[in-house]
Amino acid sequence: MNAYNFIKDSIIQGKYQPGMRLTEEYLAQELKISRTPIREAIKQLKTEGLIIPLKKGVSVRDFTKEDIRQIYDLRTLLEGYSAAQAAASRTEEDLIKLTEANLLYEEAINQYVEGDFDQIVKIVEMNQLFHDAIINASKNQHIHFHISRVVVVPIVFRSFYWYSKEKLKRSLDYHKIILQAIESQDTERARIAMHEHIYQGRDQVLTHLEDLKNDVSYKEETK
Amino acid sequence: MNAYNFIKDSIIQGKYQPGMRLTEEYLAQELKISRTPIREAIKQLKTEGLIIPLKKGVSVRDFTKEDIRQIYDLRTLLEGYSAAQAAASRTEEDLIKLTEANLLYEEAINQYVEGDFDQIVKIVEMNQLFHDAIINASKNQHIHFHISRVVVVPIVFRSFYWYSKEKLKRSLDYHKIILQAIESQDTERARIAMHEHIYQGRDQVLTHLEDLKNDVSYKEETK
């Protein structure tokens, strides 16, 4: 794994906590490589908005409640559009891929027992696979670029910890509704179902944001 | 001016033509600096999608007609949303800034005589100032990040060459309609006017894309 992916994953999974200062030297030692590749990774993460520049060094971005709201508003807009376009332009092959992705998502949810970190990683991955398949079916390559930058937010990943199995199943139900709408080429149904699906995700994050910020592992490493 | 801005401007203004291969060595000599800062700039431009990686080196991205369509669809979506939000949340201060920006745009257009490169740069700048003021009034910081990546496309810049004074004035008229809608907090009027404004820009680009690709200066440098 390269420096960029290592640092990014560490941020997303919460190993490097929001507000934590990162220096090139520190990361170089951590990965046992020189500063050069570290600097590149930092530059990229800065461009993506996952870390923010300090006077010297950078710090892991801390997303506020307002940030979450704004990001989810955007995500709703983009993914809603994406779902509508997918409904309009989907091929038979797209449908097969969407169905497959959703089956994998279902499987991952069924195998989940509360607190299993690796399985959460899997669920997040499979969820993303489904959303990516929709973007793909929408036939707009550029939208993928933007959604991926809206979605990759540490708090979103960590929010999956707080999902009950029931809530995960409801999320799966929405995937099925969206898939159905795309299959029957009902663009507005697809858009609205996606809107609702994303907003339910947002509510989940907002509800547990306080819990997240009071999380022990969170506080200990940032002070 | 740093390496990043130099290369970016060169691409946007057409000095480095679509498809042109860029090597670190070449750019280092061009800017009379070492490869290190060049590498950073390239990484960033790659992340932004303005250049695409080759097996060795990179090349300036060539946007197809389909790219333009997709990008403008996205831009319409984002800026339409932005205008609607601005209409909902604008303050008196926002209105003052919007009015000022539009006056500067009007001024720049009035002073324009066909083919004046520096004045085109000015017009593009002032146009952007107005659009930025809307995003600002929308109170969603994150949307700026995305729109700036949708808008910064070399062809958009170069398309201004083909604007007649008449078309520029029509563009200004739309700014005024949008401003009026934002002032009277008419969210849907603001959104629709922005949609129309952006799509007229798209049509302008698409109409002259062929001319652009047949441009002498374009062909000579890319072969």
Add this chain to the structure above:
DNA sequence: TATATTTTTATTGTATACAATCAAATTGAG
């Protein structure tokens, strides 16, 4: 003691050397 000034230290910015890798040219075998 409080504040301005200097010195020290930590950290990033840049240049450069060398290693790794990929593409093109060259050579050799059938």
Add this chain to the structure above:
DNA sequence: CTCAATTTGATTGTATACAATAAAAATATA
């Protein structure tokens, strides 16, 4: 002559040394 193997050359990837700069600490001055 054609195609595969090898060599050569161009280019990027990485490490590292040193310069520039900003923050922190120490010192001096009121």
